[in-house]
Amino acid sequence: MNKDKKPLYRKENKVSLSTKYYVVTGGSFRHTRNTKEFQNNEATRMSMNSGQYGYDYTPLFKFLLSRVGQMWDDIYSEAKSRLDKDEPIFWMVALHEQDRKDIVRLDQSSYYSGLYVDDDGLLQMVNPHLAEEDLYERLAPYPGETLSFNGERVK
Template identity: 45%
Template sequence: MRSHQLHKSFKLYRSVNTTTRHHSNNPGAEYRWERNRKKVGDELLAKRETMHGRQKRGRDYTPLFYFLVKQIGKPWDKIFSEVCGRLDTTVPVFWLVALHEHERRDLVCIGESSYYPGLYVDGRGILQQVNSSITGKDVKVTCRCCTHTYIGELVPWMD
């Protein structure tokens, strides 16, 4: 198998152990309570539904974000078709990539302290960075207890 073919087979996300100490599980609403709030006409449906919620927890999409940043200047259709085959859902793609002008942001924060440049698809269908002059120096470090990063690089605390 050629190296570029091997590269395309890797997933662009990884599973995270959400049962470890000090890890927020992003609990959200309890699906078991929502399940029994169905209307009377939906009784049969409510009985057949499972107790499993609709959120997928324990996913780290950092490989996806690195991949997208490396694809700046390339055709969006090719990028998106490759991404679709390597993800469990395409929703995280649009955390970074704005499809509409009003959604564009210079800097995107994923999680509490991981920053990436905002991306968009231009009129020619090419993936572009919203503001190419953005660097790690533009990240505002809000507290000393967190490790802030810009595309994986440590952002130092400025006094």
């Protein structure tokens, strides 16, 4: 990874994002802490920080959108040098025609324009005329659900 430039991802604290990581179910801890089952449980021997972080690739997706119309080889080499792995690039960019999508869902309620590499080696949008209204027509979100499209909140 290139240390001179900022990485195209952020660490996310999973604990603060969802209640499922810290909700205690069942009886009180005081009833189980000295039992053999608790002492032999593998989870009690794990580090307290293990598995609490994920990655947010929003900076990568915005980077890719800002480079539409430029040479793919240059974009790919720069993005790859600023990532820990190159897989997230292809969540949004289709290299083959059959993989192209107008809208790509990349998180629970985050949607982005699909991208592809054309015959001239340029990064292009699959549907450059896509608007926020199209998102509501196609996805029919739940009332009150907050959606984002290309990194911007949909009104």
